[in-house]
Amino acid sequence: MSKNLTMFEKIWNKHIVAEPENQPEILYIDLHLVHEVTSPQAFEGLRINNRKVRRPDLTIATVDHNITTDDTRTQIIKDEIARKQVETIRENCKSNNITLFDVWDKEQGIVHVIGPEQGYTQPGMTIVCGDSHTSTHGAFGALAFGIGTSEVEHVLATQTLRQRKPKTMKVEFTGSLSKGVTAKDMVLKLIGQIGTAGGTGYVMEYTGEAVKSLNMEGRMTICNMSIEGGARAGMIAPDQITYDWMKGRSKVPKGADWEKAIKKWDELRSDIDAVYDSYVEVDCDDLEPFVSWGTNPSQVLPVSATIPSPSDYDISIESQSCANALEYMGLKPGTKIEDINVDRVFIGSCTNARITDLRSAAAIIEGKKVNKKVRAQVMPGSTLTKIQAEKEGIDEIFRSAGFEWRESGCSMCLGMNPDIIAPGERCASTSNRNFEGRQGKGGRTHLVSPEMAAAAAIEGHFVDVRDW
Numbered sequence: 137m138s139k140n141l142t143m144f145e146k147i148w149n150k151h152i153v154a155e156p157e158n159q160p161e162i163l164y165i166d167l168h169l170v171h172e173v174t175s176p177q178a179f180e181g182l183r184i185n186n187r188k189v190r191r192p193d194l195t196i197a198t199v200d201h202n203i204t205t206d207d208t209r210t211q212i213i214k215d216e217i218a219r220k221q222v223e224t225i226r227e228n229c230k231s232n233n234i235t236l237f238d239v240w241d242k243e244q245g246i247v248h249v250i251g252p253e254q255g256y257t258q259p260g261m262t263i264v265c266g267d268s269h270t271s272t273h274g275a276f277g278a279l280a281f282g283i284g285t286s287e288v289e290h291v292l293a294t295q296t297l298r299q300r301k302p303k304t305m306k307v308e309f310t311g312s313l314s315k316g317v318t319a320k321d322m323v324l325k326l327i328g329q330i331g332t333a334g335g336t337g338y339v340m341e342y343t344g345e346a347v348k349s350l351n352m353e354g355r356m357t358i359c360n361m362s363i364e365g366g367a368r369a370g371m372i373a374p375d376q377i378t379y380d381w382m383k384g385r386s387k388v389p390k391g392a393d394w395e396k397a398i399k400k401w402d403e404l405r406s407d408i409d410a411v412y413d414s415y416v417e418v419d420c421d422d423l424e425p426f427v428s429w430g431t432n433p434s435q436v437l438p439v440s441a442t443i444p445s446p447s448d449y450d451i452s453i454e455s456q457s458c459a460n461a462l463e464y465m466g467l468k469p470g471t472k473i474e475d476i477n478v479d480r481v482f483i484g485s486c487t488n489a490r491i492t493d494l495r496s497a498a499a500i501i502e503g504k505k506v507n508k509k510v511r512a513q514v515m516p517g518s519t520l521t522k523i524q525a526e527k528e529g530i531d532e533i534f535r536s537a538g539f540e541w542r543e544s545g546c547s548m549c550l551g552m553n554p555d556i557i558a559p560g561e562r563c564a565s566t567s568n569r570n571f572e573g574r575q576g577k578g579g580r581t582h583l584v585s586p587e588m589a590a591a592a593a594i595e596g597h598f599v600d601v602r603d604w
Contacts, residue, residue, distance in 0.1 A: 245518025
């Protein structure tokens with residue numbers, strides 16, 4: 137085996153099926169995740185061409201984007217398109233012998249939550265899904281990325297995918313995090329530093345002491361938002377924290393096979409003298425909780441800062457972008473971040489709806505009450521996460537504080553189901569995207585950590601959780 141290889145290169149090279157001249161390489165895909173929004177046309181393409189799913193045993197599906205998170209989720213979906221998409225994936229999975237986690241299944245949930253939770257996601261795998269935030273699974277040392285609908289069809293039919301090899305970027309988070317500063321703040325800082333296109337054409341490998349200190353949920357948060365930095369995927373090398381989190385989950389190896397697997401996974405780590413195409417350093421020693429103020433994830437600031445002015449930018453396009461964002465968000469230059477009031481609080485999404493996210497938010501609000509002007513909601517990332525939280529009494533902490541405790545699903549992360557914010561409403565959200573209308577037409581989204589969202593729900597405005 138060649139030396140001086142990055143983790144990405146090791147996994148990529150191992151999965152090459154063919155290298156056609158002057159064409160993208162063909163990669164073998166170990167796990168294909170499917171949801172109801174991006175799969176109907178792919179399955180229809182198979183039918184039209186009289187093809188079958190090549191490896192239904194390596195394909196798992198869930199419903200997550202279109203479903204509501206209230207107690208009507210098992211009833212007929214009112215929106216015609218959403219209803220058709222859910223009904224179609226049920227039919228497609230049944231006819232192709234694909235495992236589907238439906239709304240009434242205790243293992244249902246957001247696709248990027250249930251994969252790791254059940255142990256489908258493992259180091260060294262190639263993982264794809266018709267969803268950009270497939271990068272989440274890279275936290276386990278997997279090469280995971282989103283694909284388009286035509287590519288979904290290709291994987292269904294062949295269990296392979298044509299891909300041009302991306303470049304590699306090493307992102308080193310140096311220093312250590314202070315109390316109240318989270319993985320969400322790390323990745324928002326990174327995106328603010330490099331911009332939404334800074335990672336274009338790259339697979340990012342996250343390294344450094346600050347990354348090594350994170351639990352798996354934190355690592356998944358960072359990899360999840362690689363896409364917001366423009367990257368093809370994000371990856372973190374597996375270590376003992378990874379293995380401790382995975383051990384015992386339903387789909388991971390057991391007994392002697394487990395020990396063999398760990399030895400194999402340990403070899404995935406980038407060689408000491410591995411060469412990357414690019415390098416970025418993010419200092420975490422003085423890192424603060426971050427809040428997005430604009431309409432893309434690079435428009436972020438520390439909670440202690442004030443809203444910028446278009447005149448602060450030397451480049452005209454950046455100045456105009458700032459002006460447009462301020463107009464849409466209803467903000468004035470010079471406003472303190474902590475003076476921004478919120479109407480809604482959303483704790484959920486594939487970014488921040490895992491059990492430790494819920495525990496962290498609950499610790500902030502315990503014994504307190506949601507501000508009377510705020511509607512606050514919690515949507516666990518999966519039904520299993522919801523069950524675990526209820527066993528721990530976390531649901532009662534949220535309910536007692538005045539939060540709505542809901543069912544699992546993508547929910548308010550995107551305006552594709554009934555869980556949306558109204559025009560003009562301002563939401564502190566633990567999700568990953570804040571472009572215009574993301575959470576509902578005319579809605580204003582501020583990206584924050586679960587701790588920051590929880591504190592905003594109590595105070596009615598943003599506060600520095602380090603002083604909480």
